[in-house]
Amino acid sequence: MRSVLYLVRRPPSRAANESVEMMLVSGVFEQPASVLFMDDGVRQLPQRQDAARLGRKDTTKALGALATYGIETLQVHAPSAAARGIAVADVGLDVQWLDDAEARTVLHAADVVITD
C-alpha cells in the first residue's frame, strides 16, 4: 500500500485539527502513515497549550490519539524547533527528532506527501 507522509508546516489552528482528522482516516484505512512537523508546524507540539481559552479544541490531544489509530511515527524537524525555542522537554508526545538530512530522507521515502 502506498505510504503517506503528512507534512505539517502551519501552527495550531482549527484547520490543523482538520489535518489530524485526515491522518486518523489514513489510520482507519491501515495506510502506512507518518507525520513530520516542520517550520511553524512545530508550534503544534508543546504541551500545556490551553486551546480552550481560544475557543477551540486542543490539537495536541488529537495528535496524541494518532498512535491508537496505527500512526506511531511522529517526527520533528529539530532545526525548526530550535529556531522557535522549542526544546525536547517541551514536547509531551513521543516524537523522533530529525536533522536536515534525516528530514530530507523521510520526505523522499514517502510515496505521497500531503502538506497542510
Added chain:
Amino acid sequence: MRIALLIQGAPQGSDAPAAALRFARAALAAGHRIHRAFFHKDGVCIANRFVSLPADEPDVAAEWLAFADRHGVELTVCVAAAARRGVVDAGEAARAGLEGATLRAGFEVAGLGQMIEAMLEADRTVTFGA
C-alpha cells in the same frame, strides 16, 4: 499518469482552487488524467451554491464544474469540513435539522476516506494549500 488533487484553500480567500484548475488543465494537456479533485478545509467553500459574486469576478466554481463535466472528473467535498462551513446536501441538511441544502449541483459530499482511496489509487497526489 493518474493524478489526484487535494484542494484546501477557499476560492475567495486563496488562490488554491484556481491554481489547482490551471494545474489540472495543464496536466490533461500533457496527457495525464485527473483521478479526483477533493476539497477539504476552507476549500469546501467552492461548493456553496449561495455564493454571489460581483459581475467582474471569475466564478472558479463554475470553471471547475465545466472542466469536470467535459473531462469526467469527480468533484468531491469533505462532508465534515463542508458541514462546519454551512455547505450541506439535502440528506445532511435533514439530518442536522437545517432548512435546506446549500450544496451546488455538480459537487458531491463524501468522507475523507474518498481522499485516502484517491491517493492510494492515483500515481501522484498534488496538494493545493490555503
